[in-house]
Amino acid sequence: EIVMTQSPATLSVSPGERATLSCRASQTIGSNLAWYQQKPGQAPRLLIYAASSRPTGIPARFSGSGSGTEFTLTISSLQSEDFAVYWCQQHKDWAPLTFGGGTKVEIK
Amino acid sequence: EVQLVESGGGLVQPGRSLRLSCAASGFIFDDYAMHWVRQVPGKGLEWVSGITWNSDKIDYADSVMGRFTISRDNAKNSLYLQMNSLRVEDTALYYCATDRHSSGWSYFVSWGQGTLVTVSS
Numbered sequence: 001e002i003v004m005t006q007s008p009a010t011l012s013v014s015p016g017e018r019a020t021l022s023c024r025a026s027q028t029i030g031s032n033l034a035w036y037q038q039k040p041g042q043a044p045r046l047l048i049y050a051a052s053s054r055p056t057g058i059p060a061r062f063s064g065s066g067s068g069t070e071f072t073l074t075i076s077s078l079q080s081e082d083f084a085v086y087w088c089q090q091h092k093d094w095a096p097l098t099f100g101g102g103t104k105v106e107i108k
Numbered sequence: 109e110v111q112l113v114e115s116g117g118g119l120v121q122p123g124r125s126l127r128l129s130c131a132a133s134g135f136i137f138d139d140y141a142m143h144w145v146r147q148v149p150g151k152g153l154e155w156v157s158g159i160t161w162n163s164d165k166i167d168y169a170d171s172v173m174g175r176f177t178i179s180r181d182n183a184k185n186s187l188y189l190q191m192n193s194l195r196v197e198d199t200a201l202y203y204c205a206t207d208r209h210s211s212g213w214s215y216f217v218s219w220g221q222g223t224l225v226t227v228s229s
Contacts, residue, residue, distance in 0.1 A: 034215035036153075043203055043219035044153065055217070087153055091214045095167035097143075097155040 002026055002090050006100035012108040019075040021103045023088035028068045032092040035064055035073045039084045047086075048073060075105070083107055110134040110218040112204050117223030120194055128223055130187040130204030135218075138162070138182040141207035143216060144189050146200035146225075156202070157189065161210040172198075194227045201225075 003026040013019045023033065031051040036044035046055055048064035051071060061076040075082055088100040116128040128144070144156040157168045157178040166178055177190040187204050201224050205216035 032214075036216070043221055044216070045219070046215060046217055049208065049215045089153075089215060094165075094213050095158070096169050097158070097213055099153040099155070101152055 001096055002029060002093055002098055004088055004090055004098050004100035006086075006088055006103050008103060009101070010104045010106060012106050013078050014108045015080060016077050017108075019078055019082075019105055021073040021075075021086055021105070023066075023071040023073070023100050025069045025071075025090055025092075029090045029092035031067050032090055033064075033066070033071050034089045034091065035062075036087045036089065037082075037084050038087065044087060078105070110206070112206070112218060112220030114202060114204050114220045114223035117202065117225045119226045119228065121229050122194060122196055122227055124194055125190070125192045126194060126225060128189040128191065128202055128204075128225070130220055132185045132187065132204075132206075135206070137180075137185040139210055140217075141210055141213065142180060142187045143205045143207060143213075144178060144187075145203045145205055145216065145219075146198075147203070147222070148200045154200075158207065158213050159187070160212070165211070167213070191225070194225075196227050199225060199227045 005024045007022045033051045035048040038044040052064045063074045085102050085104045111133045113131045141160045143158040159178045175193045179188045201222040203222045204220045206218045208214040
């Protein structure tokens with residue numbers, strides 16, 4: 001099983017600032033990584049797939065980078081609606097699909 | 109608009125069974141593999157099971173292998189999860205989600221709002 005580790009667990013950021021979230025895989029996964037955003041009481045929402053691609057409708061301030069075992073989600077200028085929990089997920093192996101432990105982005 | 113609506117959750121005693129359903133609309137259901145993902149409230153996400161578009165490949169997390177059965181009915185645009193021998197640790201919000209692909213596992217494009225399963229005596 002591929003273990004995904006996210007850091008930090010909590011990130012305190014002021015609105016308008018940049019946020020950088022990290023995700024590490026226990027073995028190489030190429031670019032088979034997705035990022036999700038989850039707000040309280042809501043289901044997760046796909047933000048990034050294939051490590052750096054944005055689905056239609058996701059704002060350009062969200063960007064993903066990395067390959068192999070190290071990945072980064074960057075939010076260039078935090079808006080009030082971006083304060084949430086962010087999850088990374090690998091899909092290199094068919095099973096099991098695994099998620100990181102999450103990073104909570106909170107208002108500083 | 110893609111809609112996934114889960115149902116069938118509730119309070120159940122350990123050792124009993126429950127069947128979850130997910131009604132899909134707004135997309136061509138049999139173009140996509142489907143999954144169940146669960147989340148203990150306030151905790152992390154755990155993939156539970158996946159099924160390809162024609163049910164020819166099915167996978168389970170080790171934690172539910174042998175107890176849970178995933179299935180789908182493409183004629184009814186519906187996904188199911190039969191949960192037997194339920195344990196306290198199965199308590200979670202269960203989401204159904206669409207895969208990007210039809211015949212393999214990748215990432216979860218759309219999610220339902222979840223149905224809560226509580227296993228307690």
